[in-house]
Every structure is written in structure tokens, then in C-alpha cells.
Amino acid sequence: MDKNFDPKKEKEIYEKWLKKGYFQPFEYGKSFSMVLPPPNITGILHMGHALNATIYDITARFKRMQGYSVLLLPGSDHASISTEAKVVEAIKPKSKKDIGREAFLKRAWEWKEEYGNIITNQFKTLGLSADWSRERFTLDDGLSELVEKVFISFYKKGHIYRGEKLINWCTHCKTTISDAEVVHSENKGKLWHFEYKIKESEETIKIATTRPETILGDVAVAVNPEDERYKHLIGKTVIIPIVNREVKIIEDSYVDKDFGTGAVKITPAHDFNDNELAARHELEQINIMNDDGSINGIHPEFENLDRYEARVKIIKILEELGQFVKEEDIENSIGTHDRCNTVVEPLNKLQWFVKMDKLAAPALDAYESKLIEFIPSRYGKTYAHWLENIKDWCISRQLWWGHRIPAYTCECGHISIIASKDEKVCEECGGDELTQDEDVLDTWFSSAFWPFSTLDFPNGRDFFRFFPTETLITGYDIIFFWVVRMVFSSISETGKVPFNKVIINGLIRDEQGRKFSKSLGNGVDPVEVVKEYGADALRITLIMGSALGSDQRFSLSKVETSRNFLNKIWNAARFVKMKEPEEVQLKCYFPSDRWLISKLNKIINEVTENMEKYEFGLALETLYGFIWEDYCDYYIEMSKITIDGTNASLNVLVLRDVLFELLKLMHPFAPFITEEIRNSFGKKSLVVSEFPLFNKQLDFLDYSVEEKKIEIIKVGIKAIRNLRAELNVPNSQKIKLILVTEDPEYFKDCIQYFSLANVKETVINGNFNEDSVSVRIDKAIIYLEDLFDKEKEIERLRKEVENLENEVERAASKLSNEGFINKAKPYLIQEERLKLSKYEEALKNAKERLQLLWH
RNA sequence: GGACGAUUAGCUCAGUUGGGAGAGCGCCUGCCUUACAAGCAGGAUGUCGGGGGUUCAAGUCCCUCAUUGUCCACCA
Numbered sequence: 001m002d003k004n005f006d007p008k009k010e011k012e013i014y015e016k017w018l019k020k021g022y023f024q025p026f027e028y029g030k031s032f033s034m035v036l037p038p039p040n041i042t043g044i045l046h047m048g049h050a051l052n053a054t055i056y057d058i059t060a061r062f063k064r065m066q067g068y069s070v071l072l073l074p075g076s077d078h079a080s081i082s083t084e085a086k087v088v089e090a091i092k093p094k095s096k097k098d099i100g101r102e103a104f105l106k107r108a109w110e111w112k113e114e115y116g117n118i119i120t121n122q123f124k125t126l127g128l129s130a131d132w133s134r135e136r137f138t139l140d141d142g143l144s145e146l147v148e149k150v151f152i153s154f155y156k157k158g159h160i161y162r163g164e165k166l167i168n169w170c171t172h173c174k175t176t177i178s179d180a181e182v183v184h185s186e187n188k189g190k191l192w193h194f195e196y197k198i199k200e201s202e203e204t205i206k207i208a209t210t211r212p213e214t215i216l217g218d219v220a221v222a223v224n225p226e227d228e229r230y231k232h233l234i235g236k237t238v239i240i241p242i243v244n245r246e247v248k249i250i251e252d253s254y255v256d257k258d259f260g261t262g263a264v265k266i267t268p269a270h271d272f273n274d275n276e277l278a279a280r281h282e283l284e285q286i287n288i289m290n291d292d293g294s295i296n297g298i299h300p301e302f303e304n305l306d307r308y309e310a311r312v313k314i315i316k317i318l319e320e321l322g323q324f325v326k327e328e329d330i331e332n333s334i335g336t337h338d339r340c341n342t343v344v345e346p347l348n349k350l351q352w353f354v355k356m357d358k359l360a361a362p363a364l365d366a367y368e369s370k371l372i373e374f375i376p377s378r379y380g381k382t383y384a385h386w387l388e389n390i391k392d393w394c395i396s397r398q399l400w401w402g403h404r405i406p407a408y409t410c411e412c413g414h415i416s417i418i419a420s421k422d423e424k425v426c427e428e429c430g431g432d433e434l435t436q437d438e439d440v441l442d443t444w445f446s447s448a449f450w451p452f453s454t455l456d457f458p459n460g461r462d463f464f465r466f467f468p469t470e471t472l473i474t475g476y477d478i479i480f481f482w483v484v485r486m487v488f489s490s491i492s493e494t495g496k497v498p499f500n501k502v503i504i505n506g507l508i509r510d511e512q513g514r515k516f517s518k519s520l521g522n523g524v525d526p527v528e529v530v531k532e533y534g535a536d537a538l539r540i541t542l543i544m545g546s547a548l549g550s551d552q553r554f555s556l557s558k559v560e561t562s563r564n565f566l567n568k569i570w571n572a573a574r575f576v577k578m579k580e581p582e583e584v585q586l587k588c589y590f591p592s593d594r595w596l597i598s599k600l601n602k603i604i605n606e607v608t609e610n611m612e613k614y615e616f617g618l619a620l621e622t623l624y625g626f627i628w629e630d631y632c633d634y635y636i637e638m639s640k641i642t643i644d645g646t647n648a649s650l651n652v653l654v655l656r657d658v659l660f661e662l663l664k665l666m667h668p669f670a671p672f673i674t675e676e677i678r679n680s681f682g683k684k685s686l687v688v689s690e691f692p693l694f695n696k697q698l699d700f701l702d703y704s705v706e707e708k709k710i711e712i713i714k715v716g717i718k719a720i721r722n723l724r725a726e727l728n729v730p731n732s733q734k735i736k737l738i739l740v741t742e743d744p745e746y747f748k749d750c751i752q753y754f755s756l757a758n759v760k761e762t763v764i765n766g767n768f769n770e771d772s773v774s775v776r777i778d779k780a781i782i783y784l785e786d787l788f789d790k791e792k793e794i795e796r797l798r799k800e801v802e803n804l805e806n807e808v809e810r811a812a813s814k815l816s817n818e819g820f821i822n823k824a825k826p827y828l829i830q831e832e833r834l835k836l837s838k839y840e841e842a843l844k845n846a847k848e849r850l851q852l853l854w855h
Numbered sequence: 856g857g858a859c860g861a862u863u864a865g866c867u868c869a870g871u872u873g874g875g876a877g878a879g880c881g882c883c884u885g886c887c888u889u890a891c892a893a894g895c896a897g898g899a900u901g902u903c904g905g906g907g908g909u910u911c912a913a914g915u916c917c918c919u920c921a922u923u924g925u926c927c928a929c930c931a
Contacts, residue, residue, distance in 0.1 A: 004893080184928085191931080209931060222931095256930055264931050273929045332930085378859060385858070385927070476926080511867090513924090545868055545879070550860080551925090553867065561879055564893045575890035613871080621869070621878070636890075718897090725897045731886065757896095758888090810875080819911025820874095828874060835875095 001577055001680055005570045007534030010672040014124060022687040023129045025069040025466075032068035033466035034060065034499075035451050036130060037474055037482070038138060040079035041112055042086055045122035047508035047516060047542075047554055048475060050526040054539045055473050055505055055616065057128050061668040062611050064129070065691035071466050072129060073454050075136035076120060078112070080402035080443040081173060081339055087111050087401065101400055108401045122527055127535045127671045129687065134462070136454045138446045139403070146453045147403045147446045148419045150493055155417045159359055159492070160395075162407070162415070164350045166275045167394050168335070171293030171307075172342035175398040176351055178442060179391060180480045182335040182344050189332045193261060193325035194318055196221060199237040199246060205230070206325055208260030210332055211270075212318070213310040216243055216298050217288040220266040222277060225251040227262050240265075241323055242314065243299055252277055269348055287348060307345075352396040352405060352439070360387045363488040371497045372487065375614055376549040379476055379504045386480050393485075395442045402440030409435050448485035451498035458494075468496050471614075473503040476549070503614050506551040508542070513553055529559060536670035537563040543616050543669060544624065565624060566673050569666065572632050573677040576659050579643060579652045580681075591750045592638040593654040594706035598698060599630055600658055605694040607665055620669055627662055634714060637756050656681075661692045709746065712778045713753050719775040720757040720784065727773065727787060734760035735787060738768035741780035754782075770852060776800070776842060790853060797850045804843040811836040 017023065025031065036056060039049060056072060064070040087108045088096060096104050116137075123130070136143060154160045167176045192212050195204045207221060218240045223230035234251050254277055255264050268278030269285040278285065288298045295302040295310045302310050318324045335344040364387045366372050367380055374380035396405060408416050414428035424434050446453070451472075455463040468490075474483060483502060490498035509515055510522040517523070529538045540562035546552040589597070603626045610619035635655070642651045660683070663674040667686040675686050698704075720737075729735070737759050741747055744764045751762035768783040773793050775782045814820055815832055 001890095003891080207931085211931085254929080254931095259930055266931090271929090271931075273931070276929080333928090381859070382926070389927085480927095507925095547869070555867080555880095557880060558867075560893075564891095567893050568891065571891035571894085573890080578890070610871085615871075617869075618871075625878080632890085633895080637895095640889095721896060722898085725885070728885090731888070731896085807875095814875095814911085817911055821911080823911055824874070831874095 001570075001574045001677075003571075003574075004567060005534070005673050005676060007530070007532075007537075007672075009676060010125070010127070010530075010535055013672050013675055014127060017129070017685070017687055018132070020685070020687075022685065023072070024131045024133060025071045027069075029067065029069040031071065031466055032060075032063040033071040033073070033469045034471050034473070035073045035454055035469055036075065036128075037472075037478070038075040038077040038136075038447065038450060039119045039123075040082055041076050041116035041119070041137075042079050042082040043119050045119055045526050047524060047526055049119070049123070050126060050538060051505055051508055051542045052473055052475065053123055053126050053128050054542050055503065055614075057126070057539075057671075058543070058611075058616055058668040059471065059473070059614070060129050061671060061687070062691065064687065065664065065667065065689060067690065070129075071131060071134070071462075073134050073136070073466075074120065074123065074128070074130035074132060075138070075450075075454060076116060077443060077447055078137065078139040078402060080397060080399055080440060081175065081177075083108060083111065084399050084401040085173070085339070086115075096400065104400055125527060125530050125535060126539065129671070134454070138443075138450075138453075142456065143446065143449075143453045144403055145419070145421070146449060146457065147441065148406045150449055150489065151406055151441070151445075152417050152419060153493060154354065157358075157492070159355050160352060161355055162350065162352050164348055165353070165394075166269070166272055166346050167349050167351055168337075168344045169291070169347040169349065170337040170340065170342050171291065171345055172340045173337065173399075174291055176349060176394050176396060177337055177344065178394050178444070180444075181338050183338050184333045184335050186331055187334045189330050189334070190327050191260060191330040191332075192315060192327045194241070195323045195325055196238045196241065196265075197323075198233065198249075199239055201236065203233070204323075205233060205238060205249065205263050206261040207263045207265045209265055210330065211267075211311070212314045213295065213302075213307050214267040214270050214288065215240060215265065215314060216295065216302065216310075217267045217269050217286040218243075218245065218247060218265045219268060219278065219283045219286060220247045220281065221249045222252045222255050222264045222266050223249060223262060224255040224257045225253060227255075227257045230263060241318060241321060242301075250281055252280065270346055272346055275346070285348060289345065289347060291347075293345060351394050352407070352437075352441075354393040354395055354445075356390045356392050359488040359492055360390050362491045363387055363484065366487060366491060366497050372500065372502060374502045374504065376504065379479065379502070379549065382476065382479055383484060383502075386484055390484075393442075395445050396437075396439040397442055398438070399440050402443065403446055404440050405437040407437040409437070444481050444485055447482055448489040449493070451486055452490060452494055467494065467498075469499045471501040471503060472499040473505060475507065476504050477507075479504075501614075504549045506546070506549055508554050509551055511553055511555045524554060524556075529556075533559050533563045534566070534672065536566055536673050540565065540620065540669055544620050546617050548614060548617070565628070566670055568628055568632060569662070569670075570673060570677065572627070572636060573659060573663075573680070575636060576652075576656050577680065579639075580656065589654060590638075590642045590651060591706045591709055592635060592642060592753065593651060594703045595710035596630065596635045596654065596658055598703035598707040599626070600661060601695050601698045601703075604661070604665065604692045608691070608694060611668075616669070623662070623665055623669075627666075631658065631662065634710075634756075638753050641752055641755055664689055664692050709750060710753070713750050716775060716777040716780075716782055717754060717757045719777065720754065720759065720782065723773055723775060723784065723787070724757065727789060727792065729787065731758055733786075734758055736760060736785040737762040738766045738772070738783040738785055739764050739780050740768070740783065741765065743779055747780065774849070776846070778838075781845065794850065794853050797846055797853070800846050801843065801850060804839050804846060807839045808836065808843055811839060 060070050060072040091099060091107060168182050170177055189210050191208050191210055193206055193208045195206050197204055205221060221238050233249050236249050237246050238249055239246055266274045266277060268275045268283055269287045288295055290296045293307045294304045297303050337344055364384060367384055406417055406419055408418055408424055410426035410431050411433045412429040412431060414426055416427040418424055425432050451469050452467055455467050457463045486498050514522060526538060537559050541559045603622055606622050607619045639651055639655050663678050667674045678686050737754055739747060739751060739762055747764060754762050771788045771790050772783040772785055773787045773789060811832055
């Protein structure tokens with residue numbers, strides 16, 4: 001074995017796994033399935049993906065080793081709007097319209113072939129044990145067919161309708177977007193106050209607005225009915241400036257008296273609130289805007305003028321008219337498109353919608369009846385809250401790349417919903433002159449079926465075997481986009497929830513706690529990290545020391561820590577390899593062996609329990625401590641002593657077997673290095689090995705006695721080392737120990753281990769010099785025969801006495817507390833009593849010795 | 856405006872039913888000890904954000920305040 005593990009080997013190892021087909025589920029057995037969130041084909045791997053994939057893979061490998069037939073299904077998403085934007089960019093200077101739909105889609109597929117696999121391949125470098133033979137793409141024939149089927153099914157069930165409503169429009173992407181795609185952010189804006197004239201009156205009414213350009217579309221002015229200032233004006237007619245439209249002053253409790261002037265201009269075609277208010281008052285709607293955000297022909301002076309230029313112009317005109325009052329600074333929230341950051345414009349459009357009320361109810365029930373569990377549980381509230389307030393989902397997009405809506409308009413005007421493979425005839429008149437709807441569906445519409453579309457619902461074998469899936473792992477930012485929609489779609493179509501558990505992973509931030517972002521340029525490329533430190537190091541970095549669902553900071557120094565840990569394991573293996581014995585059947589252990597085996601057994605239990613709860617961070621921390629401190633720093637060092645004895649080969653067996661168990665425990669976290677080590681011992685792959693099992697019976701044997709004993713010895717070793725450092729005794733100077741105890745048998749077989757503290761000889765209950773420095777451990781006092789320093793010893797004893805007195809006092813007061821005696825659990829009281837007597841004994845001894853040394 | 860987090864060693868963070876505060880990094884001291892200097896040994900540092908409460912017992916449960924973050928929301 002080389003001195004260090006070379007991460008370059010990871011690729012080779014991964015390919016071997018693929019070749020062996022290890023990532024495909026077993027033919028039989030209890031199944032455990034998960035679908036991976038399909039990344040956008042436009043995406044490249046970022047740390048968030050890496051974290052998510054790591055959690056998935058740890059789960060999959062763990063379950064596979066437990067004997068489940070594990071399916072981890074990968075795939076990618078066509079990412080309608082993102083991909084379309086890339087292709088639009090690529091065909092420039094030509095436009096979509098220039099080349100036409102067919103040619104455009106051809107280009108898009110070419111783009112997908114060229115770039116679509118980048119992210120998939122990046123997932124492989126992380127060691128993801130996904131079944132690539134089942135890889136899917138949301139625009140694959142089978143999946144596309146299902147999208148149509150579900151659309152038709154939804155339509156028939158009344159979940160889908162077409163209607164003209166105010167929707168979010170992106171003037172840059174020239175398409176509708178859903179509420180979930182609009183990000184609201186606080187913004188410094190202006191609030192302009194204008195004066196509107198009242199017809200046949202000298203009076204005016206002042207209104208305030210952040211969007212003066214929408215004056216062109218005003219259809220009313222609203223005031224609060226309780227507002228004394230305006231009560232007398234209700235019902236009067238005002239004249240909208242510039243357009244000189246005559247509209248009424250109306251009352252509505254929606255209006256906030258204390259905001260602005262207390263009077264609001266109403267523009268129902270360009271504002272959601274105004275729209276609702278207008279509906280209540282049956283006001284007309286006046287559209288003033290083109291699809292690109294410019295003003296339409298509503299007023300010749302503004303035609304084709306951009307909305308922001310129009311705003312400036314209108315303010316200027318009103319100033320000239322003397323109807324401008326003032327402008328003030330204001331904090332308000334504006335909505336932008338999450339993909340392009342363009343300010344979203346509410347516009348009236350004829351679109352397709354998913355009606356949410358009937359779909360949302362069972363999805364909410366599933367959560368409330370605990371069919372779906374969120375981990376951490378607080379995210380369940382986020383899910384429920386969204387469902388409780390959900391609005392209809394606008395699913396049509398004015399794009400070409402995606403699933404085209406299977407709606408066909410006949411010459412007779414009737415719209416038929418027909419799957420593309422079926423014969424296209426109008427359901428109403430039987431005519432065959434049908435035109436298909438130009439729009440495609442929201443990407444998330446097809447993603448919503450991912451857990452069953454990928455398993456060939458409704459008749460596929462995989463569907464029966466692997467649906468519902470077990471666990472979904474995702475970031476909290478995507479609960480609305482994806483989790484909610486998968487649940488209601490799945491319940492509607494399959495009658496089942498798509499998964500039982502939703503694990504929410506946190507965000508990865510930079511060293512200063514900022515989000516990774518392109519504009520900050522603070523991103524760290526996981527692929528680069530993998531290249532330099534290896535996938536294992538990255539995986540461990542992302543898992544260790546972080547709690548589920550909470551954000552974490554990423555830094556290369558953390559990766560180094562992980563790499564060092566892996567290196568530690570590697571080198572421990574090198575040591576084992578060096579000592580590797582002939583096969584020996586007989587089992588006869590030293591105390592250190594029993595200690596290690598007993599402790600390992602407990603660790604197996606602890607790790608397994610935490611892994612079952614998806615508490616991978618805790619499981620890994622347990623392993624880290626056990627491997628580094630117990631196995632390497634103590635056991636290996638102890639084995640160097642025992643291996644020199646007569647039963648060397650027996651001892652090595654434990655050394656090696658425990659390593660093998662540790663490799664298995666570590667394999668889900670660090671699959672490559674563990675596999676490589678195991679390989680070098682000529683053993684079969686860890687991927688198909690069994691995860692270590694907790695052995696309950698060990699508890700009944702005397703292993704725990706040995707475990708306790710070595711722990712006592714460890715305390716002694718540490719104390720001796722400490723004293724040596726304090727007294728400046730160089731390592732080269734070996735010392736002799738006298739161990740004074742009432743139970744010589746107990747210590748007989750383990751005094752050899754004191755050589756870890758550079759002790760050359762230990763004698764039990766021999767004569768010792770009263771001036772020797774001493775160390776107290778459980779059941780014994782150790783005198784360091786060759787070290788005399790009366791002053792230091794007295795000083796040390798004084799400290800000890802002081803400490804012990806405190807301990808005795810603490811324990812005694814606790815035990816004299818009636819409440820404690822009456823209410824604490826019995827074993828705790830027992831423990832406390834034991835401690836007290838131990839401390840009292842030790843205190844007595846220390847005092848006696850102090851007395852002795854004074855003379 | 857609402858909801859949900861966070862506040863623990865200099866830094867990054869663990870801490871799973873309440874029962875004597877932990878790790879990694881950094882820092883100081885001494886070691887090239889034949890698996891590992893990506894290492895070994897030793898050491899220092901905490902009013903667990905403030906205040907109140909429940910309890911025999913609170914980092915852990917409840918209330919409140921402060922600072923901070925995220926998400927949701929129709930204030931023009």
C-alpha cells in the first residue's frame with residue numbers, strides 16, 4: 001500500500017462498481033427505493049447538489065448493506081424556461097420566430113445532447129450509487145406520454161381549467177410564470193402624490209402611487225368608508241389626468257386610511273389587489289401594456305414607450321399640469337422573476353390553470369395523518385401552511401421547449417383535450433381541422449409526477465415493486481415547487497403518497513456565511529474539491545458536524561480535516577496490513593481486545609440507530625472519535641505491545657477484523673477509500689457487504705468488565721503522561737511504576753499497557769519510596785518510582801485534596817437533598833452514592849499521604 | 856405584519872426522552888517513537904445571549920427581552 005490514498009483511483013473504483021452492476025436493485029428481497037431530484041440539464045454541480053447527493057448516497061449504501069433491494073433512480077429535468085433561454089442565446093442573431101418551432105426544438109435537443117449530461121457525470125464523481133440503467137429524462141417519450149395522460153386525467157376530474165385571469169408575466173422571458181416563481185424583495189422606491197380633479201367641483205382628491213404609468217389604466221379611486229376626510233366625496237366623479245377618463249370615487253375597507261393619502265387609484269388590469277377590488281365593485285378592466293412591458297395603444301403619446309420611460313413622462317406631464325403634489329421615499333416589495341430578475345408584471349391573459357382546492361385537501365390530510373413525515377419536523381408546518389393558502393396554479397408557458405399542451409381547438413370553437421398518439425377529431429363536431437395550443441407546460445408540472453412517471457406508472461413492473469418510494473431528500477427552498485406538487489399529483493393519480501419521509505437538507509454557505517452566488521463569485525466548485533481532495537473528503541466535510549436541515553458554512557480547511565481523517569484510516573490499514581497474520585481459528589483475547597470489541601459493539605449500535613434516523617452527522621462523529629482515539633491512538637498502540645508476546649497472531653486477528661468492521665461502518669460515508677483498503681486485503685466489495693450488526697449477547701459476557709478495566713488504565717496512562725510533561729521528564733527516560741491496589745488480580749494482565757506512557761516496568765504492590773510522585777486511578781494508586789519531587793508532589797496532593805473535597809461536598813449535598821432522594825431515578829441515586837464513597841475514600845488517602853510527606 | 860430558526864471555547868459548529876459542558880480548526884509546550892508530521896503526547900480558554908419561571912435537578916422545558924437569519928404575506 002502506498003503511503004497515502006490517491007483520489008485519482010476513485011474513478012477506476014467507480015467504474016468497477018458500474019461494471020459489476022452493484023447499483024442495480026437485487027431481483028428479490030424487501031425493496032427500498034428513492035428517486036433523485038432531477039437536476040436541470042442546464043445546471044452544473046454546486047455544493048447544494050453535492051450535499052443532497054451525499055445524503056441520498058449514504059442512505060442508499062446503508063440500506064443496501066442492510067440487505068434491502070435498493071433502487072436509487074437518477075435523471076434530469078428538461079428545465080423548460082432555462083434551456084429555452086440558452087438555446088435562444090445560441091441561435092442569435094436569429095430569433096425563435098425566424099427559425100420556427102420545429103427547427104428550434106431540433107436545436108434544443110442538440111443542445112441537450114451536448115450539455116445535458118454534464119451534471120449527470122458530475123454526480124458520478126461523487127460516488128453516487130444510482131442505477132444509471134434506469135436513468136430518466138422528463139422529456140423522454142414515456143414520461144411525456146404520462147404527462148399528457150395526467151393532464152387529461154386532471155382535466156376530466158375538473159382539476160384543470162382554462163381562463164382569463166391576472167397572471168404574473170415576465171416581460172423579458174415573454175411568458176407567464178407561477179406565483180412560486182416570483183420572488184418578493186424589499187426595495188427602495190418612491191411614492192408619488194398626485195392631485196385628481198373632481199368633476200363639477202373646485203375640490204380635488206390626492207392619491208398616492210408607486211406606479212404612475214398605470215394611471216392610464218385607472219378605473220376608479222377608492223377610499224376607506226370610515227375615512228372622515230373623504231366621506232363626502234364617495235360617489236363623486238373624478239377625472240383621470242392625461243386620459244381624461246371619468247371614474248367614480250368608491251368606498252372599500254381594503255383601503256388603509258393611514259397609508260399615503262388614504263385614497264387609492266384603482267388599476268384592475270395591472271395589480272392583484274386592485275383586480276380583486278374591481279371584481280367586488282364590478283369595474284371594467286383597461287389593459288395598457290404590451291407583452292414586452294411597453295405601453296400599448298391606449299394613448300397615442302405613450303404607444304410603445306417602455307413602462308419606466310412612460311412613468312417618467314407621466315410624472316413630468318402631471319408636474320406641468322400642476323397636479324403633482326410631492327414624491328417621498330418608500331420601502332416596498334416588488335416581485336421579480338426568479339430566473340432573470342426582471343420585475344414581474346401582472347397582466348390579464350388566457351391561460352391554463354390547475355384548480356387547487358380539491359387537490360390540496362388530501363395532500364394536507366396526508367401530512368396531518370402522518371402518512372408523510374418531515375425531518376426536521378418543523379418543515380411540515382411550511383408544507384401545511386403553503387397548502388392551506390394555495391392559489392390556482394398557472395401551468396401554461398409561452399415557450400416551445402417542454403410538454404406541449406394537449407389541447408386542440410376546432411374550427412367550431414370547441415377545445416378538445418386529446419393525447420398526441422390518439423386520432424385528432426373534435427369531440428363536439430367531429431371535425432378534423434384542429435389546431436394545437438401553442439403553449440407548453442410549466443416544468444414543474446412534469447416534475448410533479450417524477451416519483452411515479454420514472455417507475456412506468458401505471459403498469460410498469462418497477463411501479464409495483466418500488467412505489468411508493470421511501471424517502472425524499474431535498475432543500476427547503478423547493479418544498480413549494482416540488483414536494484407539495486408531487487404529493488397532490490401522486491395522491492390524485494396513484495391514490496398513494498409518493499414517499500413516506502421528506503428529509504430537508506440545509507444550505508451550503510461560504511466561509512462568511514453568505515449564500516453561494518454567481519454575482520458574488522464566492523462559489524466553490526465541488527468538482528475541483530473532488531479533484532484535489534477526493535470525493536470521500538468532500539462527502540465527509542458536508543456531513544460531519546452539521547445538524548440535519550440547518551445551513552452550514554463550507555471551507556477548505558474543513559475538507560483538509562476530513563482528508564486527514566481518511567488518511568488516518570488509510571494508515572491504520574497500512575499498519576494492519578504490515579502485521580497481517582496467517583489465518584488462525586482460535587480466539588483468545590487480551591484485555592485490550594475485549595475492550596475494543598465491546599466498545600465497537602456499542603458503537604455499531606449507536607451508529608446504526610443514528611443512521612436509521614438520518615442523523616448522519618452524529619453517526620459520523622461517533623465513528624471519528626472511535627476510530628481516531630480508541631482504535632488508532634490506544635488499541636493499535638496497545639497491540640504493538642501484545643503482538644510482541646507469544647499469541648501475536650491471535651491479537652492481529654482482532655486488529656484486522658475490527659478494521660474490517662470499521663470499513664463497513666465508514667463505507668456509506670467514504671465509499672472509495674474504504675473499498676480500496678478492503679480490496680488490498682483481497683476481500684469482496686463493500687458495496688455488497690453486510691452492515692455490522694449489534695451483538696446483544698456481548699453484554700452478557702464479561703467484555704464489559706474488560707472494557708471498564710482498560711478505560712481505567714487509559715486514565716492512568718493519561719495521568720502519567722501528564723505528570724511527565726509537568727515534571728519535564730523526557731520521553732527517552734523510562735520510568736518504573738509501583739501500582740498499589742487491594743485487587744492485584746484485577747490489574748495483573750493489563751499493567752503492560754502502561755508502556756504507552758514510556759514505562760519500562762510496573763510492579764504490583766511492591767515497595768515504594770514515600771517521596772515518589774503518585775497518580776490516582778480507580779481502585780489503585782500508582783507511584784512513579786523514579787520521579788522524586790517532594791514539593792511538586794505536595795502541591796499536586798493539595799490540589800487533589802481540594803478537588804476531592806469539592807466533589808464530596810457536591811455529592812453529599814445532592815444526596816442529602818430530600819427532593820433528589822425522593823424523585824430522582826433510583827439508578828442515579830445509586831450512582832451518586834457510589835461516587836460519594838469513592839471520593840471519600842480517595843480524599844482520606846490523599847490526606848494521609850499529604851500528612852506523611854509533611855514530615 | 857405573520858411563521859420558523861439561530862445565539863455554547865478565539866473561529867466553525869455538535870450536544871437525540873432534563874441528571875456533573877464536547878469536537879474540529881487555531882493557540883502554547885515537547886516530540887522526525889519503526890501506520891500516519893495530513894502525525895504523536897501534553898496544556899489553556901466557557902456567567903451555554905440577558906432576565907424570569909417550572910423542577911430535587913435546566914445548555915436542554917415554559918414565558919419574556921435583545922441581537923440575527925430564513926420563509927410567507929394584498930399595504931397602493
